[in-house]
Amino acid sequence: MPRAATTSDTFNAIAEPQRREILELLKDGERPVLDLAKELGIPQPSASKHLRVLREVQLVRVREVGKQRLYGLDARGLRPIHEWVGGFAEFWNESFDRLNNYVQELKSEAQKENADDN
Amino acid sequence: MPRAATTSDTFNAIAEPQRREILELLKDGERPVLDLAKELGIPQPSASKHLRVLREVQLVRVREVGKQRLYGLDARGLRPIHEWVGGFAEFWNESFDRLNNYVQELKSEAQKENADDN
DNA sequence: CCATCATATTCCCATATGGGCATGCGTCAA
DNA sequence: TTGACGCATGCCCATATGGGAATATGATGG
Numbered sequence: 362m363p364r365a366a367t368t369s370d371t372f373n374a375i376a377e378p379q380r381r382e383i384l385e386l387l388k389d390g391e392r393p394v395l396d397l398a399k400e401l402g403i404p405q406p407s408a409s410k411h412l413r414v415l416r417e418v419q420l421v422r423v424r425e426v427g428k429q430r431l432y433g434l435d436a437r438g439l440r441p442i443h444e445w446v447g448g449f450a451e452f453w454n455e456s457f458d459r460l461n462n463y464v465q466e467l468k469s470e471a472q473k474e475n476a477d478d479n
Numbered sequence: 480m481p482r483a484a485t486t487s488d489t490f491n492a493i494a495e496p497q498r499r500e501i502l503e504l505l506k507d508g509e510r511p512v513l514d515l516a517k518e519l520g521i522p523q524p525s526a527s528k529h530l531r532v533l534r535e536v537q538l539v540r541v542r543e544v545g546k547q548r549l550y551g552l553d554a555r556g557l558r559p560i561h562e563w564v565g566g567f568a569e570f571w572n573e574s575f576d577r578l579n580n581y582v583q584e585l586k587s588e589a590q591k592e593n594a595d596d597n
Numbered sequence: 598c599c600a601t602c603a604t605a606t607t608c609c610c611a612t613a614t615g616g617g618c619a620t621g622c623g624t625c626a627a
Numbered sequence: 628t629t630g631a632c633g634c635a636t637g638c639c640c641a642t643a644t645g646g647g648a649a650t651a652t653g654a655t656g657g
Contacts, residue, residue, distance in 0.1 A: 376494040377615085381563070388570065394634060407616065409635055428624050428633045436570035443564040445499070450561065452506065452554035495645085512604060525646065527605055546603045546654050 371438050374418040379403065380411045384420060387434035394430060489556050492536040497521065498529045502538060505552040512548060 375381055382401055386392060392400075398408035412432055415421040420438050424431045493499055500519055504510065510518075516526035530550055533539040538556045542549045 370494070372494045372499075375564075376488070376490045379615095381490075384567070388567070395632095404617070405634070406618080406636085410615075413635080425624095428631095430634065434567075434570055436567040438571075439564050439567045440571045443561065443568070446493075446557050446561040446564060449502070449506070449552075449554040449557045452552055453556075453558045497645095513602095522647070523604070524606080524648085528645075531605080543654090546601095548604065 371418045371420065371442055374414050374420060375439075375442070377411065377414075379407075380415055383408075383411055383415065383432075384434060384436075387421065387432060391424065391431040391433040394432065397432065489536045489538065489560055492532050492538060493557075493560070495529065495532070497525075498533055501526075501529055501533065501550075502552060502554075505539065505550060509542065509549040509551040512550065515550065 375384070379401055383397055386397060386400055394408050394412065395405055397412070398405045401408065412421060415432075416423065418438055419435055421432050422435050424433060493502070497519055501515055504515060504518055512526050512530065513523055515530070516523045519526065530539060533550075534541065536556055537553055539550050540553050542551060
């Protein structure tokens, strides 16, 4: 089985660089598809596809205005992710120390070995 | 081109459910591969593969102890992600209001239309 | 050196994905 | 109604991926 379907999985939805860019662009407000496509330098169909994925995980919503479809940000789906990642906050501070300790151990061992060599 | 290589991309690394589980298990401390595999209910090769990906993005580090390889958490790589997602915090609070306004607009329009019908 | 244990790799398969291109579809203006 | 515009879809291709099974690799104990 390949990677979990991007659909209905917010983690996968934001695993795509271009989709992350889209989300960032939408911070400034709603935008039509062609607008986003041009900004990203990708063909319209590609933009539409990415937007579809974002739509499926509900990170964006659409509003039809005439011929255009204005895409807007709905960041609520990002909150769970922020919380999940945040659950590691205590570790990314501490982990430096851990790694540091580990490096210290290696150094000690190395010195010991050098001593043995003499 | 398929999705960006999972290698060297932390976002993709944590897009895999099992890899996220591994990271969570490692919160409790270092663990050998078979241990993780059993805990996740997956074969050892699968665990090794996932661990490799996590290693490549440096979310875990290995320490060789005899025949075993103890995998440990190195959450520092998660910090950038936390910050990126956090950049949307102001929106997931606000977005509810936006959506709400949008719904209000729809209601208004609907009422207007009903009024027109009469 | 040999057998065994703990892991890592490799191979093959099924599938999901992103890109490019053509096309279908709904909306608006003439 | 027709034509143009803005998007969404469908199709095909190349590729990366996860799973399963078999095997290679490394370290340990005898």
